[in-house]
Amino acid sequence: MDYVVIIPAAGQGKRMNAGKNKQFLMLEGAPLIIHTLRVFEMDEWCSGIILVGNKNELSDLKEAVNDYQIEKVLKVVPGGEERQHSVYEGLKVVDQSSRVLIHDGARPFVSIDSIHKLVIAAHDSGAAVLGVPIKDTVKHIEQKKVVKTVDRNSLWAVQTPQAFHLSLILSAHLKAAEQGYLGTDDASLIEHAGSEVTIVEGDYLNIKLTTKEDLLFAKAILRERKEHHNNV
Ligand SMILES: Nc1ccn([C@@H]2O[C@H](COP(=O)(O)OP(=O)(O)OP(=O)(O)O)[C@@H](O)[C@H]2O)c(=O)n1
Numbered sequence: 001m002d003y004v005v006i007i008p009a010a011g012q013g014k015r016m017n018a019g020k021n022k023q024f025l026m027l028e029g030a031p032l033i034i035h036t037l038r039v040f041e042m043d044e045w046c047s048g049i050i051l052v053g054n055k056n057e058l059s060d061l062k063e064a065v066n067d068y069q070i071e072k073v074l075k076v077v078p079g080g081e082e083r084q085h086s087v088y089e090g091l092k093v094v095d096q097s098s099r100v101l102i103h104d105g106a107r108p109f110v111s112i113d114s115i116h117k118l119v120i121a122a123h124d125s126g127a128a129v130l131g132v133p134i135k136d137t138v139k140h141i142e143q144k145k146v147v148k149t150v151d152r153n154s155l156w157a158v159q160t161p162q163a164f165h166l167s168l169i170l171s172a173h174l175k176a177a178e179q180g181y182l183g184t185d186d187a188s189l190i191e192h193a194g195s196e197v198t199i200v201e202g203d204y205l206n207i208k209l210t211t212k213e214d215l216l217f218a219k220a221i222l223r224e225r226k227e228h229h230n231n232v
């Protein structure tokens with residue numbers, strides 16, 4: 001069940017408002033991106049990592065990968081204007097695996113157990129995503145007025161990794177590029193191309209560090225893990 005993982009880390013972290021790409025924010029002694037890379041470094045099913053970064057941050061990324069001894073990184077390539085473009089730049093250099101995972105550099109807390117459940121699901125269906133049922137009530141709002149309350153029983157918060165047969169995701173990206181279709185995740189390109197996507201229930205700890213509040217949760221998760229490790 002080997003796979004190659006593409007890690008898009010070429011964003012600007014605007015919503016984090018940290019004055020730099022959030023991937024380089026230090027958490028418990030290591031940059032955010034290193035926490036994410038370490039998960040795949042530890043996963044025996046991961047045969048390689050394709051890291052996608054800002055063209056002016058490639059040397060910083062390579063230096064961090066070297067300093068923190070992330071040995072599975074196969075290539076570090078420049079990303080594009082949108083997340084979708086960055087992922088495509090990574091897909092273009094994957095040459096050894098029929099199965100590819102795509103995982104946000106901004107999600108450092110995915111569990112290896114969730115990854116393995118996802119890989120198994122994608123082996124059968126060709127396309128699978130991690131997600132969790134939403135916990136809040138969702139309302140359709142227009143001009144600050146509630147239009148309607150959406151039935152949340154069928155609503156999930158979809159995460160990454162997302163797992164695909166390489167040929168399927170490549171053709172979906174190509175079709176989206178040809179049609180000028182822009183999705184906020186890779187599975188939406190598969191859906192746009194008319195193929196099915198399976199969902200696998202992950203866990204609520206697999207948060208995407210997007211705004212400063214998320215850093216509070218991240219530090220709490222890391223502190224809890226440290227305490228648990230010390231007590232084992
Ligand atoms: N052009 C882009 C945009 C985003 N990403 C990556 O896609 C992941 C999810 O994107 P997001 O959380 O939105 O990160 P940013 O785009 O950096 O954040 P913002 O939208 O606040 O600028 C991140 O790991 C980010 O680095 C990327 O590789 N290339």
Ligand SMILES: C[C@](O)(CO)[C@H](O)COP(=O)(O)O
Nearest residue numbers: 083104158159160184185208
């Ligand atoms: C891919 C993703 O993490 C799935 O929830 C999300 O769509 C990324 O959105 P962003 O605005 O690029 O962070």
